[in-house]
Amino acid sequence: MAWPWAGLLRKIAALAQWFHIREDSASSILSRTTGFIAEAGFTHSLTPARNCTFGCTYCYVPTMLLYGGLKKEDWQRWGQFTTFKSNAAELLARAVRGNELIYCSPLVDPYQPAEADDPHMPAILEALTARPPRLFVFQTRGPLILRDLPLIERLATRTDVRVSFSITTNREDVRRLYEPHCAAFAERLDTVRRLRASGIRTFSTLAPLLPCDPEELAAAALDATTENLVGDPFHSRVAKPHGATTRKQAEKISAIHGFGGWHDPEFYNSVIERIRTVARAAGRDFGVGPPGFGWLAA
């Protein structure tokens, strides 16, 4: 017999959340890459859901509109709900040929908060283990990935698996402004260390570079991994007139809090050089844009 309070507690938990969850079946699950991710060397992307419940204020995905595979409600209510592809694992079982270099995902975080309530990644990992691609890279900022570590370790016995883990700033006040639903700096570093300790190649990915102490951020990120650092600044219309760009919400936050320079190419290029100097002094490197993300696929 079900515990009588369980339903009520689930309702209270749902009311306390900022998001809700939907499911829909998809017609395909692997997409041929184009643009940034293709330039980095990936052949396919795997996107397990539409709309991301991290809801980061800077996220470029809602600015892609229909080109991001979104519906109007997604870009109008970014982060408030997600729609999982309920048949992702079954589609994968038929779609993988074995020569794909897969990036998961340029359009959603596979370990977004909704994944904790409604797990889809375990079935996807089982499907990939049964029919592995040549390379599988997770792009995430969610410590929830550790839930699936045994499955990821098993997948790594069948194919090349890497994690690109986003670490955006060493300043908690800044993180709370731009990405309040994401994990704290210390928890992210700890997640990178735990993934690395389990033998999974794990990169600290400084993307987007939020206002920070560049030298402190670089030193901590280098200490957590043995890999080069990967990163990307805010997208700026000055440097990139077309295509996906940083959301206006982040630009407003920057303007209010005196961080406008972080959207200026001359300023953020100087920050990139400071981080590169720290990385090179440690015998490693810092790459931005497709060349940096290319290390994930190399």
Ligand code: SF4
């Ligand atoms: S985690 Fe990634 S996909 Fe999700 S809202 Fe943040 S930037 Fe966008």
